[in-house]
Amino acid sequence: MRLKQNMGYVYIMPWILGFFIFTVAPLGFAFYIGLTEWDTFTSPTFVGLDNYTALFKDENFLKALWVTIRFAVISVPLGIATSLLIACLVNSKVRGVSFFRTALYLPAVVSGVSISLLWKWILDKDFGLINLVLSKFGIEPLGWLSDPHLVLPSYLMMVVWGAGGGMLTYLAGLQDIPSHLYEAAEIDGANMFQKFKTVTLPMLSPVIFYNLVMGIVGAMRKFSDAYIIGGAGNEGRFYMVYLYENAFNYLKMGYATAMGWILFVIILVLTLIVFKFSSAWVFYSSEVNKKTKKGK
Amino acid sequence: MKRWKNSISLLLIFTMVMMLVSACGSKSSTEEKGASESAKTTDSAKTGEKVKLKVATWAGAVELKEFEDLISKLNAASSEYTIEVQSIPADYYQKLQAMIAGKQAPDFMWLSQEYVAQYAKLGAIAPLDQELAKLDFKKDDYFAGALNVGMYKDEIYALPWISQPYVLYYNQDMFEQAGIELPNENWTWDNFIETGKKLTKDGRWGGLINNMPLPMFLWSYGGDVFDKDGNITLNSADSMKGLEMYQKIAKSGITPERAQADSMGGADMFKTGKVAMFVGGAGDDFEKTAKFKVGMTLAPKGTNTVTFSWIGVTAMSKTTKNPDIAAKALQDMTKAIHGWKVVAPTKSGFDAISTIRPDKTYAVDTIRKASEIARGFNNQPKQAEIDGVIWEKLIQPLEQGEDISKAVDTTISKFNEIIK
Known part of the structure; x- marks a missing residue:
């Protein structure tokens, strides 16, 4: 029996070794680097918590954090709502629904860099598609990326455009909802809105919960499109972009690593909060079934 | 069956130990390889x-x-x-x-x-x-x-x-059509503004400055951001004159908005005839690509004849x-x-x-003269950060018409944080 147990460890040893060498060790190293001043060319110098204290006095850091949090607060619910709406629409049995499902999901399979370059053109003040359409209605060209007030709305437009990617999980969830629940609701005289509120939303809540957590993590770590597109008045300088600038443009690797740890803590806290309150709104039908059986 | 299993397990353990040993040993073998390559390289001569x-x-x-x-x-x-x-x-x-x-x-x-x-x-x-x-x-x-x-x-x-020394390119056709005298080597920044105003009409602009490094204006009046020894000279009287000129041009109305020039590309704006004068590198290919006659002379000056390269x-x-x-x-x-x-x-x-x-x-001849007067920045070890501050705390406020002294003070205080 003991040999069997030991053999189990041997079998999982490659994974454990990989985990320690490629995950735990770099984490430990990163924690140490966050306490140093390191330009990557020379040896790191230990500076204690200086990087962390300097960060909270750095107006660019605070601005990047604000830009990112503000984006996350608006974009995550917006993305969820749009994806859910699209999923409900393509869940209906109409002709050509497969085409719409494919078309709406397409943004998710295109490379992020290509999408960013495409949007940079769409949002261009002089040659952009949006301003071209607006000009047909006599509206003056808007500086989507050059006017600081329009940078956030521009990024939110991109979120809405890419919401088809999130549709897939909602669609799978919708198709998993037993039809007898809707039939029961109909017998009780529920209209479409009431059916959505009392059947669809609770049954989809685990999927919404999953997308909420992933959405928060994704929004806080926003990088590639912000790096390519930017935005006036530092409104497009998201947290990860500023981290990258410090690490690779200014060779302040210790400072950038400290930023990485702060972001980790922020994401961890937000995720824990979401988990903490999930019991109030996330409904797991399997748990109800268990309770029902126990009750019997 | 059990013996068979044990044999496989022993083989697995042996393989993993060997992998670990070879991994641990790889450093020394790499070092040996490096040392032997180094010796080989030295001997090769x-x-x-x-x-x-x-x-x-x-x-x-x-x-x-x-x-x-x-x-x-x-x-x-x-x-x-x-x-x-x-x-x-x-x-x-x-x-x-x-x-x-x-x-x-x-x-x-x-x-x-x-x-x-x-x-x-x-x-x-x-x-x-x-x-x-x-x-x-x-x-x-x-x-x-x-x-x-x-x-x-x-x-x-x-x-x-x-x-690539920066020179003044001009759209000769635009000048001739407007009956304006062509730019010359003795032109000052005031001449640039004055002529630019005459040429700014019908959706076209007189000139562009968004692609020019700000220090070039400071050098034009004998100032600089840092001197050769790395001391901050941004607030010297000469530097201030250069900054005043920069702001004067930016607010003169002869240049397109920065965002527009950035998105269209300064060089492309000149190439497509949207801008009459463009200060750019002497090696730029306007002569080959523009559909008008291109002229070139030295970049305008302040009190000093100097250009960026x-x-x-x-x-x-x-x-x-x-x-x-x-x-x-x-x-x-x-x-x-x-x-x-x-x-x-x-x-x-x-x-x-x-x-x-x-x-x-x-x-x-113009390029030769430009090469003789051309210079680069007095670069500092943390130049990338310094450039970031110049862009955020100096160029943007100046272009928005903010007070020059205030922008300079903020910039210098940021410089001090960086170079401390």
Whole structure:
């Protein structure tokens, strides 16, 4: 029996070794680097918590954090709502629904860099598609990326455009909802809105919960499109972009690593909060079934 | 069956232990390999074997092909070295930095002038004076402004291979149609504004300044951001005059909005006839691509006749194993590039302009004069951060019409935080 147990460890040893060498060790190293001043060319110098204290006095850091949090607060619910709406629409049995499902999901399979370059053109003040359409209605060209007030709305437009990617999980969830629940609701005289509120939303809540957590993590770590597109008045300088600038443009690797740890803590806290309150709104039908059986 | 299982388990354990042992041993074997390669390289000069060197370049596509051909010719002609080209067309500096940090630095690296001071201070690149002294290095052949950007603390760390002095290009057709006298070498920034106003009409602008480095205006009046010793001189009376002129031009209405110029590209705006005057590098290809007659003269001046030059250099890694032969290779390679790229940073390489770029023949004298008065920045080891502050705290407020003294004070206080 003991040999069997030991053999189990041997079998999982490659994974454990990989985990320690490629995950735990770099984490430990990163924690140490966050306490140093390191330009990557020379040896790191230990500076204690200086990087962390300097960060909270750095107006660019605070601005990047604000830009990112503000984006996350608006974009995550917006993305969820749009994806859910699209999923409900393509869940209906109409002709050509497969085409719409494919078309709406397409943004998710295109490379992020290509999408960013495409949007940079769409949002261009002089040659952009949006301003071209607006000009047909006599509206003056808007500086989507050059006017600081329009940078956030521009990024939110991109979120809405890419919401088809999130549709897939909602669609799978919708198709998993037993039809007898809707039939029961109909017998009780529920209209479409009431059916959505009392059947669809609770049954989809685990999927919404999953997308909420992933959405928060994704929004806080926003990088590639912000790096390519930017935005006036530092409104497009998201947290990860500023981290990258410090690490690779200014060779302040210790400072950038400290930023990485702060972001980790922020994401961890937000995720824990979401988990903490999930019991109030996330409904797991399997748990109800268990309770029902126990009750019997 | 049980014995069979145990045998497999023992075999697995043995394999894993061997993997671990070989992994632990890899460092020492790499070190041994490195040491033997180093010894081999040092010995190679004695035994007549060619020293292998590597040059990192951001060149890609056509430029890379031309550079590789140039290097092949050098390799064929040399009995001492063989250079291999390492092309990094995207994220050049990030990859270069990772290579240096990973002790895998190439022997030579192309650098833009802003990186020389930083790489020299951090010990990534080697001072060249000692090695160059053993060669027939002609310091005086270089235009002073170009060579200066390859220097750090009075030592040469990099050799310039291109120097593009900024000159004033103008759309001659637009001037002639408007009946306005063509710009000339004695033009001041006030002439630039005055003429620009006459040409700003019908959706066209008189000039552009968004592509010009701000310090160029400071130099025009004898000021600078930092002096040669690294002292902040941004708030000197001369520098302030330069900043006032910059703001005056930005607010004069003769230039398009920065966002518009950035999105369309300053050079493209000139090329497509949307802007009448453009201060840009002497090697730009307007003569070939524009559909109007292009004129060129020296960039306007303030109280001093000076212009900026975009300068590319090649530096030698401090970890190169045979510095003597590497320095020789660096000098040969740099000379060869002078016969390829326009504009060469040397007086001797200058005459090649007409051969390499016949379209520039009409302006050889202007380019020569521009090269003589051209200079780069007094780059600091933390130049990238400094440039970020100049953009955020100085250029943007100036263009928005904010108080110059206030912007200067904020900028200097940020500088002090960076260079402390």
